[in-house]
Amino acid sequence: MTFDKLKPALLLGPLVLFLGLAYLVPFLGVMQWSVTLPQPGFSQYGKAVSDPLIQSVFIRTFRICLIVTICAVAAAYAIAYVWVRGTPAQRLVTELCILIPFWISVLTRAFGWVALLSNRGLINTWLQSAGIISEPLTMVRNEFGVVLGMTHFLIPFAVFPIASAMRSLDERVFLAARGMGASRLRIFWSIFVPMTLPGILGAGLTVFVFALGFFITPAILGGGRSVMIAELIYLRIFQSPDWGLGAAISVLLMLFVGLLLILMLRLVRPNRMLG
Template sequence: MFRLQRSSWLLAPMLAFMVVAYLAPFLGVVSWSVTLPEPGFGQYKAALTDPLVQSVFLRTLRICGAVAVLSVLGAYLITLIWVRGTPRQRLAIELCILVPFWISVLTRAFGWLALLSNHGIINSTLMSLGLISEPLELVRNQFGVIVGMTHFLIPFAVFPLATSMRNIDERVMLAARGLGASRTRIFWQVFLPMTSSGVVGALILVFVFALGFFVTPSLLGGGRSVMAAELVYLRVFQSPDWGLASAISVIMMVCITALLMLIMRQDRVGGGK
């Protein structure tokens, strides 16, 4: 009992820091959303009914959904090799997973600009080979945003998938082989269903991260694919409307909290299985 109380006191500085650094500013944003420019819930009504804000929300959901699906598809193959490959394959995959964490999001975005822009490496190579007569529009649109965000978020999808794959009972796989099932059938009817909890968790996790992206959509979207986080920035610094920006932020926080609760529930269900 005494040790438990001591450990609780050790957590007190961290809890105090979180209150000061996160909870207090968020409560301030909540207060702005119902007091600026005048008291009431008018800013929430505007956020949910304004055609511009609605279009940004729909674009954000569409891009985040596409990024989540593509990231999990790519991560599934990477994780499969990482968990069930040879030692050399595992080492190579570990490097591919860890190295991106050492590169900033800004550096990656500029790297994709160098690759995808009208005078970038891809367009220049295709034009020099005579495969295209004019540059392809690969950036300053949703395609460029999705590519950049997917590249950034694939490593984050790997970890829940790896946990799910490592928890598979190998005796089930051996039983399927003993019954004469082919590798393809084992994958689709045994392996994939047993990793479904990891797939769902990875989808939700990537979707949550994607909702808050700002730098990548700003650079690769070129102002043509504004997402919710960028809209908040524009409403605060370019066309000052702090009340609406705060309402949008609170709505996003509520959505993210709901998704995080879904992740925790999924984790408990998966653990129970």
């Protein structure tokens, strides 16, 4: 085997080694906890599947993640459209709005939403002073605040695959449709959106997987009333403590994410999702 054929393996070797040490080894340790603590066996998996409390947390997590995915992808699509097809000034402003949130930590954003949405926050104070409402609106310590905070954080991650898909479109297709008498609205819904569908699927998958593992935002904006899977795992491991059950829930979550990725990759090729 020549050196040229070995180059890809040599270049990828350190990355594969790093990923194995950083992700695979800890995950194998968590799997070991799930079948050895507090005693050997698969009883913790049975408890994780049959416990009504854990079932309700899984259902709540999937519901919140689905709502967040729909909202984030819809907002990201509009932002990406302006970023790709807007005027130079619009593109510059949009690009700043996309990049600046990456410089702000998730913790700062979560407390910022608390300052805005709490009973004595800026929004309720302004609405009461304007006479629009007499009692403060409950916008935190519930699912509304969790969805809003998570959507705000995940929109930039959804913009990039959608924008990449939009940039790869052939403008001649739109010119041909325009020449055949199609309106702008007809071109958008019948041609533009279907051609960017792989980017939408990629953005949806990215947002949904990220949302499944959210911890800080639901913990702060949910206030313990909208517990999601990541927070439940934290409570089981660090406060109960019930390391075996927490590990079993973690493994089930990882298996679900893996199956979701496999299903998505079978439906859409990765290069199409990224444009």
